Amino acid sequence: MIALQARRSHRVERIALLGLRIAAAIVILAMASLLLYLAFEGTKTFFVDRFSLFAFLFSPTFAVDSNHPGAAVFIVGTLAVTVFAIAIGGPFGIAVGIFLAEIAPTRMTHVLKPAIEVMVGIPSVVYGWLGLTLLVPLIRTHTTSPSGFGLAAAGIVLSIMILPTVITLSEDAFRSLPTSLKEGSLALGATRWQTITRVLLPSAASGLAVALILGIARAVGETLAIQMVIGNATQFPAGIFAPTASLTTEIVTDMPGATQGTLLEHALFSMAFLLLLIAMVLIVLVRLALRRRS
């Protein structure tokens, strides 16, 4: 009887193990085929259409009709909105993270945390819609920008969208510090401010780096909300209020007209592949930062 039981559980275990292995294999297979497909389609611009990689990365002229899909404008646009978003959302998010982990009374945390979680759940089209109806007219009436569409509108919308990521991860970074650090500092007579700026902030640096990098990853990948307010003009931003375009917004703007097998489709795939490479670099950076912490 006992032998039977043992054999039976052994069999269940083997089947379950097989099932889990299959699930893992499918995930790996899906990721690998996604990567291969994007790499295959994304390099056609260079191998099929014979357009130079250098010109793709550095030429500001995106003229598919004359066989010249230079993507520099979109690369700069992606960099610009990301820097804009992280410059506002980064410090602000870390500040809220400190507040939640070190200062806020427990009752307040109970209110703030769910509020931040709701921010994650709001679809990006809603952020874009609010940007279009509130922010764009505001910028139009209060600045020299004639239309209100542009880098600033996109950057502000993005900075709000990356806040939950930055706040949650930086709060975690502070909470994971040993309490002895804080207690030791306070026992030595340091004020709360001194404790936070001189002891906690440096100790949490690698965790905060992770928070910022994942915020950047979110900013680089965001599409719809940005497309609604950035203006989608194929030009370098001449100022913070000037309309421009990013890699993601260009893909979504011109995707409907990209017939299969045309240079436009290949160029958009190259941009998608570039976005994937950027994401991979950011993940490697996160891994490095985490390794430094442990």
Added chain:
Amino acid sequence: MQRKSAPAALLLGLLLAGAALAACSAPTQSGGAEAPARANGDITIAGSTALLPLVKDASAAYQDRHKAVKISVSGGGSATGIAQVAGHAIDIGDSDIAAPEHSDLHDNRVAVVGFAIATNPSAGVKNLTKQQLQDVFAGKVANWKQIGGADQKIVIVNRPRSSGTRAVFAKTVMGNVPIAESGLVQDATGTVVSVVKQTPGAVTYVALSGVTGGVTVLSVDGVAPSAANIVSGKYPIWSYEHMFTVGEPKGNIADFIDFVQHQTGLVKKNKFIPIGDMKVSEKDR
């Protein structure tokens, strides 16, 4: 023993089902050209947002008369319409432009559409010459006062590269002069008009069917974009509206296209022009 193995089998079954699902969502050929399973008699239409109001009205009227037929209509732009019908994803692809590169597509012309140059009223101009229009959209003039308007910065509002409206405007007005890339780009006829309405100094090209109140419609070389002026060939910015099908249309699809072509009341109500009224052809523009 038999009884006990049932949960394990269930687990395995679930995992296999999951595997099948995952396999389906793995990347396949792009383009989404897979034809969805459709009930017999249903018609799917997509493409030009300029033609959209007419097709919507016509499909509502058609479905009133033929209760068994379901017609789904969506926008996406002329290039989308052509690409999707060429990929057999839809039955009819609406377009403001011809599709000479797709020899397998059958061109069903349903109406003529005029395009207006529309500005925000603050621009302070009522008429522009073709040369002035070229200068505006090429980015050569930055302020309306340079061409006789108010002291107001010019904001160009473009349609994306996939837009038929943009293609017609480029062909009939710009010629070989490229459209300035400094302009904003908005996806559809409706959004273009609402942005022009809100933005001081804004200007765009838009199908007459999409023009609403709150914008100023300009004359070109002194000719207003009225039906009479388009019919007689005096106003140059117009094109045929096409409903492309793969090969000659058959059955319900042929019947619906025929219906659209003969609904002169609906055509006129949506500010299109019946093809039969035209006294000039596309070559005369």
